[in-house]
Amino acid sequence: MNRILKTFCASLLALLPVAAMAQIDGEFVKPRTGKFLLQNATVVTVTKGTLSNTSVLVENGKISQVGTGISADGAEVIDCTGMFIYPGMIDGGTRLGLVEVSSVPETVDYAELGNVTPNMQALTTVNPNAEAISVTRVSGVTTVLTVPTGGLFPGTAALINLNGYTPDQMYGGFKAIVMNFPSSGRRGRFDRRSEEDVKKDSEKALKEANEIWENAKNYLTLKKAGAELQYYPEMDQLSKAVSGELPLLIVVDAASDIQNAIKWVEGKDIKVIFSGVAEGWRVADEIAKAGIPVITGPVQELPTRQSDRYDTPYANAGKMAKAGVKVAIRTDEEENVRNLPFHAAFAAAYGLGKEEALKAITINPAEIFGIADQYGSVEAGKRANLIISTGDPLETKSQIIHVLIDGYMIPMSNRHIRLYQEFLERSPGLKVN
Amino acid sequence: MKKLNFILAALLGMGLNYSQAQTPKGSVLIKNATVLTVTKGNLENTDVLVQDGVIKQVGQNLSAPSGGQTIDASGKFLMPGIIDAHSHVALDVVNEASSPIVAEVRMKDVVNPFEIGIYRALAGGVTISHAMHGSANVVGGQNATLKHRWGSDDPAEIIMQDAPRTIKFALGENPTRVHGRGNNIQPRTRMGVEAVLRNGFNEALQYKKNWESYNSAKGQKGNTMTPPAFNDRLQTLADILDGKIIIHCHSYRADEIYMLINVAKDFGITKLVFQHTNEGFKVAPEIAEYTMGASVFADWWAYKMEVYYSTAFNAAILQRNGVITSINSDSAELIRHLYHEAAKTQRYGGLTDDEALAMITINPAKQLGIDDKVGSIEVGKQADLVIFEGHPLSSYAVPQMTFVDGVKYFDIKADTDDQRQFVSATEMVEPVYLHAEEDHQCLQDVDAYFEAFQGAFLEETL
Numbered sequence: 094m095n096r097i098l099k100t101f102c103a104s105l106l107a108l109l110p111v112a113a114m115a116q117i118d119g120e121f122v123k124p125r126t127g128k129f130l131l132q133n134a135t136v137v138t139v140t141k142g143t144l145s146n147t148s149v150l151v152e153n154g155k156i157s158q159v160g161t162g163i164s165a166d167g168a169e170v171i172d173c174t175g176m177f178i179y180p181g182m183i184d185g186g187t188r189l190g191l192v193e194v195s196s197v198p199e200t201v202d203y204a205e206l207g208n209v210t211p212n213m214q215a216l217t218t219v220n221p222n223a224e225a226i227s228v229t230r231v232s233g234v235t236t237v238l239t240v241p242t243g244g245l246f247p248g249t250a251a252l253i254n255l256n257g258y259t260p261d262q263m264y265g266g267f268k269a270i271v272m273n274f275p276s277s278g279r280r281g282r283f284d285r286r287s288e289e290d291v292k293k294d295s296e297k298a299l300k301e302a303n304e305i306w307e308n309a310k311n312y313l314t315l316k317k318a319g320a321e322l323q324y325y326p327e328m329d330q331l332s333k334a335v336s337g338e339l340p341l342l343i344v345v346d347a348a349s350d351i352q353n354a355i356k357w358v359e360g361k362d363i364k365v366i367f368s369g370v371a372e373g374w375r376v377a378d379e380i381a382k383a384g385i386p387v388i389t390g391p392v393q394e395l396p397t398r399q400s401d402r403y404d405t406p407y408a409n410a411g412k413m414a415k416a417g418v419k420v421a422i423r424t425d426e427e428e429n430v431r432n433l434p435f436h437a438a439f440a441a442a443y444g445l446g447k448e449e450a451l452k453a454i455t456i457n458p459a460e461i462f463g464i465a466d467q468y469g470s471v472e473a474g475k476r477a478n479l480i481i482s483t484g485d486p487l488e489t490k491s492q493i494i495h496v497l498i499d500g501y502m503i504p505m506s507n508r509h510i511r512l513y514q515e516f517l518e519r520s521p522g523l524k525v526n
Numbered sequence: 527m528k529k530l531n532f533i534l535a536a537l538l539g540m541g542l543n544y545s546q547a548q549t550p551k552g553s554v555l556i557k558n559a560t561v562l563t564v565t566k567g568n569l570e571n572t573d574v575l576v577q578d579g580v581i582k583q584v585g586q587n588l589s590a591p592s593g594g595q596t597i598d599a600s601g602k603f604l605m606p607g608i609i610d611a612h613s614h615v616a617l618d619v620v621n622e623a624s625s626p627i628v629a630e631v632r633m634k635d636v637v638n639p640f641e642i643g644i645y646r647a648l649a650g651g652v653t654i655s656h657a658m659h660g661s662a663n664v665v666g667g668q669n670a671t672l673k674h675r676w677g678s679d680d681p682a683e684i685i686m687q688d689a690p691r692t693i694k695f696a697l698g699e700n701p702t703r704v705h706g707r708g709n710n711i712q713p714r715t716r717m718g719v720e721a722v723l724r725n726g727f728n729e730a731l732q733y734k735k736n737w738e739s740y741n742s743a744k745g746q747k748g749n750t751m752t753p754p755a756f757n758d759r760l761q762t763l764a765d766i767l768d769g770k771i772i773i774h775c776h777s778y779r780a781d782e783i784y785m786l787i788n789v790a791k792d793f794g795i796t797k798l799v800f801q802h803t804n805e806g807f808k809v810a811p812e813i814a815e816y817t818m819g820a821s822v823f824a825d826w827w828a829y830k831m832e833v834y835y836s837t838a839f840n841a842a843i844l845q846r847n848g849v850i851t852s853i854n855s856d857s858a859e860l861i862r863h864l865y866h867e868a869a870k871t872q873r874y875g876g877l878t879d880d881e882a883l884a885m886i887t888i889n890p891a892k893q894l895g896i897d898d899k900v901g902s903i904e905v906g907k908q909a910d911l912v913i914f915e916g917h918p919l920s921s922y923a924v925p926q927m928t929f930v931d932g933v934k935y936f937d938i939k940a941d942t943d944d945q946r947q948f949v950s951a952t953e954m955v956e957p958v959y960l961h962a963e964e965d966h967q968c969l970q971d972v973d974a975y976f977e978a979f980q981g982a983f984l985e986e987t988l
Contacts, residue, residue, distance in 0.1 A: 196830035225828060278958040347958045371960065393866075395859045397958045399642050400944040403649040403862070428828035435866065438921030447922070488921050489869040492876075509827075513839035513875065516807045517846060523811040 122504035124256055128152040129502065130165045131481060134173035139180055139455050140470040149178055151477040154500030159473050171481070176494060179451075179486055180470050181235025181478030183458040184433045185388035186368050186423030189237050190219035190226055190253065195427060203427075204243035209305055211270045212330040213248030215239045216260045225428045227507035230255035232431035233480035235498045236265050236468065238388075238423070238458075240342070240368070245302055246331060247271050250342055252462060254478065256498040267462040269342040269366065270334040274354045275299040278347040278397070299353065309335045340364035342388075347397070348375040355383045366461055368423065371397050374409045377416035386461040387413060390423040392436035404443050410453060411444025421458035422450075438487040450487065476500075549675060549683050551579030552909070552932030553594030559604035559913065564880060564887045565902040574604060576909040579931035584905060595934075599913050602926065605883065606902050607653025607910030608864050611774070611821040611890035612801050612854035614658060615643035615672075615861060616684065620970040621660030622667055626705050626713060626722045629693060629762035631667035633657050637681035640948035643858045644684070645676050648936040650862035651912035651925040654686065656854075656894055658801075659694040661776040662704040662972045664713060664722040666694035668762065669774065671894055673910075674928075676935045677947060690895040693766065695723075695775035697782040699832050704972055720785050727793045730763035772797040772818065772895055778832040780808035787816050799893045801854070803844075804836040810847035818893050819850030823860075824867040825874070841885065842875020852890035869919040882919055 131149040136159060138144065150158040150168065193200035205213045219239060220226075229237070235255055241248030252265030275298030277291055286294070313332040315322060333339040345354045346369045355376075358365050367373075370389045373380060380387060394406040402408075414420045422440060424433050433454055441450030459469030467476045477500040484491035496503040554576045561569040561584065575583040577591050590596045614620050618636040622628045637657065647655060653674050659667035671689035678684055697719050706714025713719045736754040743749045765771050773790075777783050777800050787809075790798050796816075800806060803820040804827065806813055813820055822844070827836035837843075844851040853868045855861035868886045871877040877885075891901025900908050909932040916923040928936040 194828055194831055194834050224834075276960065278960040280960060346960045372958070393859065393863060395646075395862075395959075397960065398956050399946055400956060402941060402943055403646045403945070404941075429825060432825070435921055439863070439866075442916075442922040442924050489866070489873045490919065492873070508835070509837040509839060509874075512807065512835070512837040513843060516810065516837075516843050517839075519808075519811065519847075523815060 122506060124498075124501040124503050126154065126499075126501045128168040129497070129500075130163060130168040130170045131173050131178055131479070132165070132170055134176045134178045134481065136178045136471050137180075137451070138471040139451060140472060147178075148173075149471060149479065151479070151497060151500050154477055156471065156473055156475050156477050156479070159471060171495065173481055175483075177482050177484060177486075178471060179233065179480040179482065180455045180468075180475075181480060181496070181498065182233050182433055182454045182486070183421075183468065184234055184237040184424055184426075184430050184454070185421040185458040185461070186240055186390065186425050187237045187430045188242070188425075188427040189229060189239050189255075189430050190221070190223045191215060191239055191241070192427050193220070193223060193225075203241050205241065205248065206243075208244035208301075209246050209327050209331070210244060210248055211246040211334070212326040213241050214251070215241045215248060216251035216253070216264060216268070219251070219253055219260060219263065221258050221260075221263060224508055225430070226255050228428070228509055229430045230496055230498065230503055231493060231505050231507060231510070232434065233482065233486045233493045233496055234430055234433050235478040235480075235496060237430060238267070238269075238462075240271055240344075242271070242273070242344075245273055245275070245298065245305070246327075247273060249330065249339070252464070254498050256501050256503060266464050266467065269340045270331065272302075272334075272341055272343045274343050274345040274350055274357075275302060276345075276347060276350055278350065295350070299357075302357075305331070306335070334363060335361075337363050340366055342366050342368050344368045346371040348372040351376050352379060355379055355385065358383065358385065369425070370413070371406065371409065373418070374405065374412035377413045377418060380413065381417035386419040386421070386457075388421045388423045388458065388461065389413065390436055391425050392422060392439045393432070407439045407443035410440040410450075411446070414445055414449055414453075419457060419461060420445075420449075420453050421461055422453040434487040435489070441487065447485075447487070549673075549678075550931065550933045552929065552934070553577045553579075553591040554909075554929065554932050554934070555588060555590045555594060555596045556599050556604055556911070556913065557588075557596060559599035559602055561903055562603055562605040562879075562883060562918070563903040564606055564883050565904060567880075571600075574903060574909075574911070576911075576929070576932040579909055579933070581903060581905050581907050581909050584903060594932075597913070597927070603914040603917055603923075604903070605651070605912050605914065605918055606887045606907075607900065607912055607928065607930065608651045608886045609852075609890040609894070609901060610647070610652050610655040610855050610861050610864060610886075611799075611852045611893050612658055612856045613647075613655035613672075613861055614660070614856070614970065615647055615655055615858050616641045617657050620658075621662040621972050623660070623662035623704055623972040626663055626701060626711070627665040627726050627759060627763075628659075628663050628667055629665050629726075629766075630758035631659065632670070633659055633667055634670040634681070634685055637670055637672065637685060639675075639678050639681055639684045640946075642946055643861070644672075644674050645936070645945045646858070647861045648674050648676055648928045648930075649925060649938075649941070651865060651914070651918070651928055652861055653910035653912070653928060653930045654891075654894075654896075654900060655861065656692065656774070656890075658774065660969055660972070661694070661696035661700040662969060663694075663696060664701045664719050665726060665763070666696060668693045668771070671896065673930050674935060675930055675933070679947070686896065688896075688899065691765070691771040692774050692894065693762070693771050695773050695777075695786070697775065697777045697786065698779060699830060700776065700969055704969075708972075716779075716782055716785070719782065720789065723786070723789050724792075726763055727767065727789070730760050730767060731793075733757060733760040734764045734767070766795060766797075767793060769795070769797055772799060772893075774799045774801050774821070774893070776801045777806075778802055778804045780805040784809050784812060787812055791816065797895075802833075802856070804833045804840060806849070807837060807840045807843035810844050810849055813844065814848040817849075819852070819889065820844055821852040821854045821890065821893060823856070824853050824870040838870065838874040841871045842877055845871070845875075845877060845881055845885075850889050850892050851885055852893055853885045854890070865914075865918040865923060865925075866921060869921070872919065879917075879919055
């Protein structure tokens with residue numbers, strides 16, 4: 094009865110003219126674009142120093158000017174006196190948009206079956222309306238690499254901006270084929286394989302990886318020679334890493350695996366990025382020598398070995414940077430990507446330093462992804478991915494006031510904030526009357 | 527061999543009773559710190575004098591104690607030792623998952639003083655943790671409150687013997703999954719969870735009555751009554767009814783929180799703390815009115831269905847509604863930076879420094895019933911203290927030294943590579959763990975019930 098009544102009411106409601114809709118409380122605020130003059134802020138450009146009493150003009154989705162005395166003509170002026178402008182932060186490794194509730198398998202879309210599935214596309218799987226996206230972007234994280242996981246070549250990761258309604262609107266212009274490098278580490282306490290088995294498994298997996306790579310090479314050779322090829326989507330995609338059309342994002346953590354991965358890459362004329370790299374500090378010089386950039390993290394994580402100093406995960410990024418490795422930071426998160434600035438802060442406090450830590454979540458990932466002409470700093474000509482904050486966004490005490498993504502002013506709301514607004518002073522309170 | 531183990535265990539059990547008398551106590555003078563007392567404001571350039579494990583004086587120009595060290599903390603911050611109201615660090619096992627009610631089991635029987643997690647917690651300024659039973663049962667085992675006296679080889683020495691008894695309860699997905707879905711017995715639903723609680727307490731009332739009638743008849747002439755059979759499980763439930771044990775209940779959804787408040791009211795139970803409490807914000811006035819508060823995560827959500835409708839503003843809403851609120855870890859990783867977790871209440875809800883710090887010091891102390899002993903820097907309290915470089919609520923803060931009862935157990939300058947107390951001789955090569963090995967422990971040890979899940983659920987427990 095109740096349900097019938099509700100359905101009836103709902104259909105009545107739908108029939109009501111638009112005017113009646115005004116009675117619905119809490120009007121929805123949409124992202125809006127236009128010409129914005131962010132006036133009189135302290136601008137932390139990241140690449141060109143920190144500029145006080147400076148304004149930033151945003152039009153057509155880009156930063157068109159950074160300076161003083163910019164004409165406000167035709168622009169909506171946003172007074173930023175006492176505020177700070179930072180570039181939008183970039184998380185170099187997440188599963189954002191690929192999962193809604195991690196314990197509910199029906200909502201988990203980052204791990205496809207199979208060992209060699211590089212043709213699985215994270216980009217087309219991203220749910221633009223995933224709750225975690227609106228929860229993440231108000232923190233100032235505007236752009237993330239969203240990464241499939243699972244087998245040896247689990248899929249193709251994609252860079253997305255956290256605004257838009259279709260993959261094309263969100264796509265940030267970078268993709269990479271993911272490789273989970275055969276690991277000699279344990280996945281956790283429940284991993285009870287013997288030492289020997291662990292070693293055997295990783296050797297077997299490496300042998301298999303080499304065979305698959307050879308196949309992809311052959312596929313590419315045949316394709317280039319104009320041979321008629323059977324439909325083979327895995328090899329077609331993997332051959333793009335062989336040819337260097339797409340970079341290979343190698344997820345690797347244990348020190349010996351990193352060394353193996355460096356060896357594996359040697360002699361292959363491909364673009365490589367390491368991701369994870371939990372024990373990078375042990376072999377930092379070797380990574381630096383190989384010239385492979387690193388996206389490391391999570392920083393707020395336990396050491397990989399019982400005997401390790403308690404702060405090894407905090408200090409890892411700093412040690413690698415000191416050795417000369419180009420370092421970006423990732424959270425490896427899904428719903429709490431918003432903690433990226435805090436991971437960076439911990440790396441800063443334990444050796445990386447504040448300036449480098451900020452770079453590790455802005456310009457460094459942009460450079461590693463080859464998109465630094467568009468991302469990672471507050472400079473004229475770049476995409477308008479910007480944060481306006483009351484202070485250092487790496488400090489919990491700072492409030493993020495505005496976020497711009499591709500020149501869109503993002504509504505500073507999400508379910509977490511709406512629940513706060515509803516329940517801070519609940520009505521009715523304790524008693525109904 | 528098994529017999530020998532048993533005898534050894536029995537001896538160890540005796541040790542528990544005898545060795546509680548003397549735990550290490552230190553004397554130290556910490557000079558010129560910015561003292562964050564939590565309860566009595568902030569004091570610039572202030573000295574704190576510790577004598578025999580107790581805070582003797584807080585003031586200026588204090589002189590060093592006899593035989594004690596003097597530490598110059600100029601430019602540094604001194605705060606009370608951080609207290610984690612929800613942890614599974616230093617426990618050999620977490621869940622006795624065999625029945626919906628296992629009130630008789632005690633975590634103090636499985637305390638492992640060698641676990642490196644204790645040292646790592648100290649390095650994050652945590653001096654006390656509430657070592658809890660897991661969340662597999664509606665009524666779980668009795669918890670142990672630990673003092674992180676790292677280096678002791680005696681479990682009894684790291685148990686805070688003067689802390690009151692507490693017990694773990696759990697509502698919602700975990701007990702219904704383990705028992706209803708895993709074992710095909712009640713509870714399979716939240717209705718079943720309430721029934722298990724009410725049935726259990728009613729049985730305990732009956733048990734109490736049987737003993738009362740026996741005891742009152744005992745002295746009487748011509749009495750032939752035999753004593754009722756002793757039942758540790760029911761006796762523990764009776765102790766809860768008598769207010770001798772504080773309930774710490776794993777809970778997420780508002781409906782189940784409200785349900786337990788009503789059950790507690792019906793049975794006259796007042797010592798009740800909610801754990802996790804992700805939807806506590808929805809029933810904050812009710813929690814404030816009746817309970818000892820809520821212990822929550824700063825920002826964890828969406829890892830399972832019952833935490834999908836969460837908000838990171840939970841702690842702030844609870845606090846503003848008058849709930850005693852603490853921030854806990856439930857994780858060997860998070861316990862390392864609870865000061866940072868507490869600081870998130872400033873991002874999400876703009877709490878003051880004192881409010882945020884209270885959530886990891888005096889508030890969890892209240893929830894564990896130890897706020898007369900620890901949780902703030904006040905004369906007469908136990909000297910559990912942390913020195914920070916940078917304000918502890920800054921993301922860039924680094925703990926420098928941690929003291930329990932005036933004894934220094936962590937010093938960043940003396941931190942060496944391998945801090946293990948116990949190295950397994952059978953492990954030829956030390957394993958490398960690539961994913962948070964001791965994270966997410968609430969459902970640890972219940973894998974046997976979920977062979978169908980092939981262990982995959984282990985990463986999504988809590």
